[in-house]
Amino acid sequence: MVEAESEKISIVVICGPTGTGKTSLALSLVDRFPLEIISADSRQVYRSMDIGTAKATLQEQAVAPHHMIDLIDPDQEFSVAEFIDQSRPLLADISARKKIPCVVGGTGLYIRALLNGLADLPSANxxxxxxxxxxxxxxxxxxxxxxxxxxxxxxxxxxxxxxxxxxxxxxxxxxxxxxxxxxxxxxxGFAEQPYRVLKLAPDFTRSQLYARINDRTEQMLSDGLVDEVRALVERYSLDLKALQTLGYREVVRFLKAEIGAEQMLADIQKYTRQYAKRQLTWFRKEEDIIWVDSSTKSDIVVQSIENFLLE
Known part of the structure; x- marks a missing residue:
């Protein structure tokens, strides 16, 4: 039986490349809409990995409820299937409480799989x-x-x-x-459509995006990224799988004295720009995304959500 469109759960998605201010955009809407945020970031599920994953701060988390962060320790595994299994009940619960689920993140596969389901593939052997x-x-x-x-x-x-x-x-x-x-x-074909979805993405020129990434990397280091990585190394090891990911692996190389501080900064910036470029390619293929300059067109964001909720 096909579910009527009006009976489907309505979800707002704020997606796009790293460094585009997705969390800030979501939080700016909390005064207008009863949003609860579901993180769609494959690394924010890890505890003690806060600065390098650009996880919402405690102050930001106090503005609106945040879900799907700090779920497991960094030495544990987490799959897209587990993300779906834990996130979908949250969507139903948030909606049942007359709130609006707002999925925020840059892990495109997580978002696509959450909204549309996964292909039925054999389990790992x-x-x-x-x-x-x-x-x-x-x-x-x-x-x-x-x-x-x-x-x-x-x-x-x-x-x-x-x-x-x-x-x-x-x-x-x-x-x-x-x-x-x-x-x-x-x-x-990701054909299952169990939800009504409005997808929004902050839009910046390539040069603007790269400048934001460069600035944010400097801020992460200023905020204590090296100390965050050092604590993880001391608790686990240099070989921790989560430390082989973007931003963390470069700090590990710095701690091993393989590169200096300036090279560490330059490497994180360079590889983050490359990652953002790949993310941009992914999201540009999603034809239903509304790209908005959130710094000058916040009214378009608000109007888009209001129209979506009234449909």
Missing amino acids: GELRKQLLETEEKGGRGTLFSQLKAVDPESATLIHSNNIVRIVRALEVFYLSGQKMSALKAEH
């Missing part, structure tokens, strides 16, 4: 993954990518030849299901 990695080791770099090009060329065009994690996953799906991962995803 540790033994098969081990065999595949051994094949790569014995055959040399590029062996598995060549396999992928042979069995699923469509997926191969979407995966970088050096991204061994995604290559192994695509091959794993093929060998376990007998079907191409690209075909399974196309069949699913």
